[in-house]
Amino acid sequence: MPTHPVPSSVSPLLALDPQPSLLLDVQARPLELNAALLALLGESGPQTLAGCLPANHVQLVRACLEQRRAIEEVEAQFGERVLLWNFVPDPQEGRVLARCRDASAQILGEREAARARRLYRLITENTTDLISRHDPDGRFLDASPASWTLLGYWPEELRGKPVRTLVHVRERTQLRCAREALEQHGYHTMSYRVRHRAGHYLWFETASRAIRDTYTGAVVEVISVSRDITARVRAEENNRRLAGVVEANTDLVLFIDPAGQVTYLNPAARRTLGIGERQPMPSLAGLFARDDLARLQAEGWNTAERQGAWGADARLQPTGGGASVPVSLVLLAHSAIGGERYYSLVARDMTERELREAQQHRHQDELAHTARLVSLGELASGLAHEINQPLAAVVNYASASQRYLQSLEHNPQAALRVAQGLERITEHAQHASEVIKRLRAFLRKGQRRMQALDVAEVARGAVRLCGWEASAGQVTIETQLPDGLPPVYADRVLLEQVLLNLLRNAIDANREAHPGQPTAIVLTAHAGNGQVTIEVRDCGPGLSDAELERVFTPFYTSKPEGLGLGLSMSRGIVEGFGGSLEAQRAEGGGLSMRCRLPIQPIQ
Structure with missing residues (x-):
């Protein structure tokens, strides 16, 4: 806009106007500025006047005079301020009164609200959680599109529908508690089962906040955010069941951290190992014999890491002393969500099996001994022959020796013959002794x-x-x-x-x-x-x-x-x-x- 000198005199109309204002001629040139506008322009004064007017103020002035009507709420950016201008025509004098007000807070607030509304709409339309509005009686006022994915209902179908008709009958008492909590505290979270349109139930977790009347404080609306926690509830239920199984299991269960420290013992393990509830956790070195511990450390950990499990037979030593317990051991390796490794030892007490095996061995040994007796009877003739042969030889050599002894006086070889006979007697007697010894060993009865x-x-x-x-x-x-x-x-x-x-x-x-x-x-x-x-x-x-x-x-x-x-x-x-x-x-x-x-x- 071309600059023109601004008259120093100000009409009473402008001087008394508390809003920044000025008079413009037909060419949109400034005729008069009031003090409020000069204060708005600051030290730069009228030189920055064009910067605070709307960019199309020339066209606005012309249209205002030609159409003989006022033009309102025209926005202009002046630095960080937002000004709203009103143009009022004076056709007789051929001039226009332009008045403005600082609407920075209002415009920025409206822009922020519009941006918040767009963001809210974007979130509600794309979030997987169900965002819903309810009246104080629990009827749906509105719902996000996630209602179709989660419940099988479109938002339009839920409007006016009571929430209690979707809640499982066992959880409906929670709705009354939720209403009381919202009235007292303004906020409430609950977990409950909700019925899908297809007929099955899902577990929901809903966080609700009350919207109150500004003057009365009464709850006029409830905003809720609900999410499907069915998978989490089932996982927690499975964990509870598994924990119950571990607690009630008659097998010994030990949890071990990556450092090899025992962190948990189930009741069966505590009973078998003689460890009370308040006693500290034992070390692996105190539970296993040296050889079993060395095998566990050298072979068990690596195998469990590679294959997920490792098994072996071992013996556990109760902490209070006493006889060791034979166990069938399984080492399991697990991974936490964060990738950390931890382990569990499951040991089955094999004392009864060991006793049964010992008893079976005894029965088997008894049967084997009986079979040997039967075999001895069947081999009797052969064994008698094997024993009779050396005994007959002993008799023969003894008789010959006696005859040689009677001829010692006139037979110089008699003494030598007697000595040879005694030697042969010794050999055959030892042979017979070996046969009998072998038979006694064969018929031995006792533990293997x-x-x-x-x-x-x-x-x-x-x-x-x-x-x-x-x-x-x-x-x-x-x-x-x-x-x-x-x-x-x-x-x-x-x-x-x-x-x-x-x-x-x-x-x-x-x-x-x-x-x-x-x-x-x-x-x-x-x-x-x-x-x-x-x-x-x-x-x-x-x-x-x-x-x-x-x-x-x-x-x-x-x-x-x-x-x-x-x-x-x-x-x-x-x-x-x-x-x-x-x-x-x-x-x-x-x-x-x-x-x-x-x-x-x-x-």
Whole structure:
């Protein structure tokens, strides 16, 4: 706007106007300015007048005079202020009165309110939570579009609908409590079940705030924000159930932090380990023996980290002393939401199983002893022959020695012959003693004695026991037992009994298939794949597929006088040593029995 000198005189109309105002001519040039406007312009004075007028004030003045009407509330930005101008025409004088007021607070407030309304609309239209308005009686006034996603209702369908019709009948009493809390405190949060349009119920958490009348303070409206917490409630319920299971579980449950410290013991663990509720948590070193703890630290943690779980048998030591408790141990590795690792130990008390196994071993040992007695009866003639031979030799050498003693006076060789006879008597007496000693060992009754054994030595002992029976049946036992086989861990008598049973079965099979003819069975042993394999191979009639499947079944036998317990008992004994006993048809006919035993590791 071109600058023009402003008259110093001010009309009374302008001078008395408390609002900033000025008179403009037809060209929108300033004619007069009042004091309020000069104060608004500040030190710069009329030179900044164009900056405080609307940018299109020239056109506004012209339109005001031509149309003979006032133009109101025209906005102009003057620095940080917002001015609202009114243009009032004076057609007779050809001038316009322009008045303004500082509307900065009003305009900025309206802009902020409009921005808040837009933001509220954006939030309500896009949030996954349900934002709703209610009257004091609990009827929907409005709802955000999330009502469709959460409840299956569009906002228009919810308007006027009572909230209580959607709430589960068991939670409706909470609505009365919520209304009282809103009236007293103005704010309330509740969790409850709400019915979806499809008929199923969801868990909601709703935070409500009361809107009060400015003058009376009465609640006129309620604003609520609701969210679906069904997944959280179910997770919490599952956690409560799991916690109840852990608390009531008869297995021992221990929680362990990443540093290896015990942080929790369930009641079963406290009872078994003798730890009271107020006693401090024990250390792992105080619960496990040194070897078990070393195995847990060296193998357990790493395996659980890689595979999620690790299991082993161990023994737990009660803190108050006493006998250790055998347990079947499982170490589990878990990840928290933040990625932290923690662990749990689940230990099942195997005391009863250990007692049952010990009882089974005793029963098995009794059965094996009975079987040995039966075998001794069946081998009686052979054993009598083996003992009679050295006894007969002893008698012969004793008689000869007596005769030589009577001829000492005239026979110079008599003394030498007597000495030789006594030496032979000693040898045969020792042989008879060994036979009796071997029989006593074979018939030994008592707990099994696990020890490192030379398989070849035990096998040769079994061959000697059935040697007479084999000879009587014209059966030759060919042994291929190399020296230097690695030791196995077993009970000598029981292992010898197994091999004797296999050899006697092979002898019977040969005699059945080839009566009156000389035959042979082969006894071999070799090491490989961490085990020693002992094989007894006969040339008998063999077994059919059906017989092979049932050969180890208790009380199954093809012998008229047999009980059918020999092979089933033998398999049980071998499996008790950690090995296996298998039967298969041999090449060229007959049956091959393979006994595999794990090699005893070198200490």
